[in-house]
Amino acid sequence: xPAVQDTIDRVKAIDVDQxxxxxxxxxxxxxxxxxxxxxxxRFISAKKDEPEWMLEWRLEAYRRWLTMQEPSWARVxxxxxxxxxxxxxxxxxxxxxxxxxxxxxxxILKAYEKLxxxxxxxxxxxxxxxxxxxxxxxxxxxxxVATTFKKELAEAGVIxxxxxxxIREHPELVKKYLASVVPVSDNFYATLNSxxxxxxxxxxxxxxxRCPMELSTYFRINEKNTGQFERTLIIADKGSYVSYLxxxxxxxxxxxxxxxxxxxxxxxxxxxxxxxxxxNWYPGDSEGKGxxxxxxxxxxxxxxxxxxxxxxxxxxxxxITWKYPSCILRGDxxxxxxxxxxxxxxxxxxxxxxxxxxxxKNTTSRIxxxxxxxxxxxxxxxxxxxxxxKASGARNFTNCDSLLIGDRCGAxxxxxxxxxxASAVFEHEATTSxxxxxxxxxxxxxxxxxxEAVALIVNGFVKDVLQKLPMEFAVEAQKLISxxxxxxxx
Amino acid sequence: xxxxxxxxxxxxxxxxxxxSQARASLPGDAAARATAFARFTDSGLPHRRVEExxxxxxxxxxxxxxxxxxxxxxxxxxxxxxxxxxxxxIDAVRIAIVNGHVAASASDLGALPAGVEITTLxxxxxxxxxxxxxxGAIPEAADNVAYALNAAFMTDGVVIRVAAGxxxxxxxHLRFVIDGEASATATRTLALVEEGASVTLIESHECADxxxxxxxxxxxxxxxxxxxxxxxxxxxxxxxxxxxxxxTAYLGARVAFDTLNLVTGPALMRHQVYMxxxxxxxTGAVRGATMVTGRQHADTTLYxxxxxxxxxxxxxxxxVIDGDATGVFQGKIAVARxxxxxxGKMMSSAVLLSEGGTMNxxxxxxxxxxxxxxxxxxxxxxxxxxxxxxxxxxxxxxPEAEALLLESFLGxxxxxxxxxxxxxxxxxxxxPIRAWLSARG
Numbered sequence: 001x002p003a004v005q006d007t008i009d010r011v012k013a014i015d016v017d018q019x020x021x022x023x024x025x026x027x028x029x030x031x032x033x034x035x036x037x038x039x040x041x042r043f044i045s046a047k048k049d050e051p052e053w054m055l056e057w058r059l060e061a062y063r064r065w066l067t068m069q070e071p072s073w074a075r076v077x078x079x080x081x082x083x084x085x086x087x088x089x090x091x092x093x094x095x096x097x098x099x100x101x102x103x104x105x106x107x108i109l110k111a112y113e114k115l116x117x118x119x120x121x122x123x124x125x126x127x128x129x130x131x132x133x134x135x136x137x138x139x140x141x142x143x144x145v146a147t148t149f150k151k152e153l154a155e156a157g158v159i160x161x162x163x164x165x166x167i168r169e170h171p172e173l174v175k176k177y178l179a180s181v182v183p184v185s186d187n188f189y190a191t192l193n194s195x196x197x198x199x200x201x202x203x204x205x206x207x208x209x210r211c212p213m214e215l216s217t218y219f220r221i222n223e224k225n226t227g228q229f230e231r232t233l234i235i236a237d238k239g240s241y242v243s244y245l246x247x248x249x250x251x252x253x254x255x256x257x258x259x260x261x262x263x264x265x266x267x268x269x270x271x272x273x274x275x276x277x278x279x280n281w282y283p284g285d286s287e288g289k290g291x292x293x294x295x296x297x298x299x300x301x302x303x304x305x306x307x308x309x310x311x312x313x314x315x316x317x318x319x320i321t322w323k324y325p326s327c328i329l330r331g332d333x334x335x336x337x338x339x340x341x342x343x344x345x346x347x348x349x350x351x352x353x354x355x356x357x358x359x360x361k362n363t364t365s366r367i368x369x370x371x372x373x374x375x376x377x378x379x380x381x382x383x384x385x386x387x388x389x390k391a392s393g394a395r396n397f398t399n400c401d402s403l404l405i406g407d408r409c410g411a412x413x414x415x416x417x418x419x420x421x422a423s424a425v426f427e428h429e430a431t432t433s434x435x436x437x438x439x440x441x442x443x444x445x446x447x448x449x450x451x452e453a454v455a456l457i458v459n460g461f462v463k464d465v466l467q468k469l470p471m472e473f474a475v476e477a478q479k480l481i482s483x484x485x486x487x488x489x490x
Numbered sequence: 491x492x493x494x495x496x497x498x499x500x501x502x503x504x505x506x507x508x509x510s511q512a513r514a515s516l517p518g519d520a521a522a523r524a525t526a527f528a529r530f531t532d533s534g535l536p537h538r539r540v541e542e543x544x545x546x547x548x549x550x551x552x553x554x555x556x557x558x559x560x561x562x563x564x565x566x567x568x569x570x571x572x573x574x575x576x577x578x579x580i581d582a583v584r585i586a587i588v589n590g591h592v593a594a595s596a597s598d599l600g601a602l603p604a605g606v607e608i609t610t611l612x613x614x615x616x617x618x619x620x621x622x623x624x625x626g627a628i629p630e631a632a633d634n635v636a637y638a639l640n641a642a643f644m645t646d647g648v649v650i651r652v653a654a655g656x657x658x659x660x661x662x663h664l665r666f667v668i669d670g671e672a673s674a675t676a677t678r679t680l681a682l683v684e685e686g687a688s689v690t691l692i693e694s695h696e697c698a699d700x701x702x703x704x705x706x707x708x709x710x711x712x713x714x715x716x717x718x719x720x721x722x723x724x725x726x727x728x729x730x731x732x733x734x735x736x737x738t739a740y741l742g743a744r745v746a747f748d749t750l751n752l753v754t755g756p757a758l759m760r761h762q763v764y765m766x767x768x769x770x771x772x773t774g775a776v777r778g779a780t781m782v783t784g785r786q787h788a789d790t791t792l793y794x795x796x797x798x799x800x801x802x803x804x805x806x807x808x809x810v811i812d813g814d815a816t817g818v819f820q821g822k823i824a825v826a827r828x829x830x831x832x833x834g835k836m837m838s839s840a841v842l843l844s845e846g847g848t849m850n851x852x853x854x855x856x857x858x859x860x861x862x863x864x865x866x867x868x869x870x871x872x873x874x875x876x877x878x879x880x881x882x883x884x885x886x887x888x889p890e891a892e893a894l895l896l897e898s899f900l901g902x903x904x905x906x907x908x909x910x911x912x913x914x915x916x917x918x919x920x921x922p923i924r925a926w927l928s929a930r931g
Contacts, residue, residue: 404858406860407858407859410858411857412854412857414854415852415868416852420847420848421845422842422871422872425870425871425872426851427867427869428866428867
């Protein structure tokens with residue numbers, strides 16, 4: 001069954017030639033010398049005013065990286081990347097770090113304004129209910145330019161700052177948790193990131209604290225010929241809660257730019273982390289020229305009992321996406337969730353999915369993934385659900401649907417389901433037939449036909465999650481919510 | 491012999507030595523065998539870093555290469571067949587293949603049904619039989635190491651031609667038996683079913699427990715337009731065997747094709763199915779019931795390729811795992827741009843009965859056409875407590891209750907494969923399932 005017209009129109013509206021964030025901000029930039037070597041890493045570390053142990057850590061990662069090979073198993077193809085033809089550090093020129101927003105280059109503020117990201121606290125306050133406030137960390141190329149609401153968050157005991165600042169101010173936390181979820185030599189790009197990461201956000205929520213507002217980081221690549229390597233570390237201590245959002249955009253350029261981030265989440269006993277992404281990097285033009293290579297390692301560790309980590313992602317950007325936000329369900333009774341909508345247009349290539357690794361008893365996970373391919377794009381879901389010997393009572397439910405619009409694109413599903421425990425129950429469905437019979441009956445009883453009822457329930461389910469994204473972050477996401485997967489091919 | 495140097499394991503070196511010793515005496519085109527063997531020398535035995543063999547590390551599992559089995563004389567072959575009693579009663583036209591060679595004296599080759607022609611593969615290879623042109627209809631298989639090793643070593647098998655329009659009532663039963671010391675066999679069978687014909691093929695595989703035989707069998711089916719082909723396979727190799735098998739099915743238009751694989755026996759088994767829908771409005775069903783216990787390892791790998799439009803494929807696999815055994819299901823449905831209106835459904839369900847069992851599922855879809863319906867599902871868990879309770883509340887002891895539930899779980903594949911009218915065949919297929927369940931006790 002082909003896709004319905006409404007879906008086709010909505011996907012068209014976010015086609016690659018409709019990219020709205022392709023503008024460039026002209027700034028005087030300070031860059032590291034082109035290429036990658038130990039001197040560049042020393043330069044970055046010095047720029048960040050890092051302690052000696054951090055530099056050693058980076059150099060060790062770099063030496064490991066030199067021995068590693070670029071992975072080739074994903075269903076994406078691109079010309080070989082010359083890692084020595086990139087700038088690994090680029091920052092807007094400032095004499096010293098801005099102490100307040102007034103000291104931030106107005107051009108940068110203008111850029112964020114254009115993107116619809118409020119950086120001035122008073123602007124956010126004006127006319128908005130206090131509970132809807134969002135604290136923002138704005139990362140511009142290689143540096144964090146501003147973090148809002150720091151004072152108010154500090155009063156609640158929440159630490160929200162750039163990772164460079166955390167390395168200086170909270171070394172004990174960074175030392176304890178950095179690379180404890182994604183080890184330095186986890187994979188090629190994570191190791192590269194460990195060597196050269198420039199900025200990113202650091203969040204620590206103390207025990208029992210419910211973070212008083214949404215936290216978010218807005219990543220912007222601006223300078224040409226640069227790669228962005230950010231590192232995010234979020235720690236939710238016992239019984240705490242935090243909801244974190246990230247957004248990403250980049251200017252329209254003919255060259256490909258590299259973005260290799262590492263995100264680590266740690267949830268201790270009874271803690272909950274919600275991590276949402278609206279990924280809208282420049283996808284390249286309709287001929288596949290330019291665009292961001294998005295090679296990202298994201299992993300959450302449900303370290304404590306009854307902890308919860310939820311990944312929500314809306315993927316519309318990037319020329320190539322290689323990303324598998326995962327959960328290690330270590331604590332007994334912990335829960336991992338993954339909700340994803342990935343739309344590929346033009347010549348985009350997406351290879352994305354998740355891993356749910358059940359280690360603890362009575363751990364549960366849920367995966368809902370929708371992939372939509374249009375144009376000449378390739379969209380692959382690749383996922384792993386595994387239960388180890390001790391994961392008694394583990395449960396997983398996976399539902400991944402994909403939809404093709406036109407006959408020049410491809411949709412692929414590559415799930416791996418590995419169970420080593422008899423009491424683990426895994427269900428993988430690529431059809432919508434497993435929707436609760438009761439809900440279906442309820443809808444149909446009110447006159448909806450089965451297809452409408454299924455669409456309503458599936459969309460309602462995803463909508464529930466996506467509505468938690470603030471409007472200013474997710475105009476595209478809001479549009480995508482209502483996309484029907486009628487005609488889904490499984 | 492220079493090639494031998496780069497191999498890492500004794501089995502790889504052993505295979506190379508076996509090939510250099512046997513190549514001169516093997517029938518047919520020596521160059522084609524050398525090409526096939528070169529495919530193996532390129533990569534060696536597949537291991538877990540090779541994606542298609544991720545869950546079945548053949549390099550680790552195959553400690554050494556058993557010597558190629560020799561042809562038995564008529565008397566010994568007849569004795570071996572007489573000793574294999576499990577599937578002797580099936581009412582069919584029998585073709586006995588003992589130690590990788592057709593045993594004419596124990597076969598019904600003289601009394602073939604109308605429209606069926608059978609030549610032995612060794613004879614066909616030696617005389618360059620024209621039907622051999624139909625071998626290798628699915629080129630993707632040639633890249634597979636198990637298939638390539640078979641192509642290099644194949645000793646015998648049969649070439650079956652079912653003439654256009656022939657409706658063959660009586661099934662053709664290929665009885666594979668391996669006797670004697672641990673040995674390797676490589677058989678290749680081709681069934682060419684011409685336009686409008688219909689036929690049922692049964693394969694049974696037997697060898698003694700405790701002997702480390704290494705069979706590697708390939709069956710190639712080419713079903714021309716408007717044919718009906720049923721294929722039933724029972725793998726009851728002994729508990730020390732390492733069994734590799736490949737089925738290729740190349741289907742024309744308006745074909746009804748059905749295959750079922752029942753597995754109870756070998757220590758390690760890998761069954762590969764390559765099915766290509768080359769003509770429109772064809773239906774193809776691939777089913778399997780696998781029972782493993784102890785340290786057994788059973789791998790079923792499918793490559794279902796939809797090239798023509800309006801076809802329907804159904805895959806249903808059931809696996810029951812006891813002891814420290816491992817079950818593997820890898821299934822890939824590929825739908826080409828040209829295969830609009832494809833309707834594909836793939837399901838793999840596994841029941842784990844013990845603490846030590848492992849199930850690995852990888853149901854994969856690769857879709858390039860926008861107007862298709864493809865679904866896959868995979869489940870994995872233990873027996874439903876509610877159902878067990880229901881039966882036990884009615885006074886049925888737990889082991890029996892479990893056996894009942896498992897029988898119905900596995901039996902679904904047989905029920906779908908064999909129609910109700912064929913009660914005898916159903917019973918024949920259910921027998922190994924029941925035997926396995928009662929041995930479990």
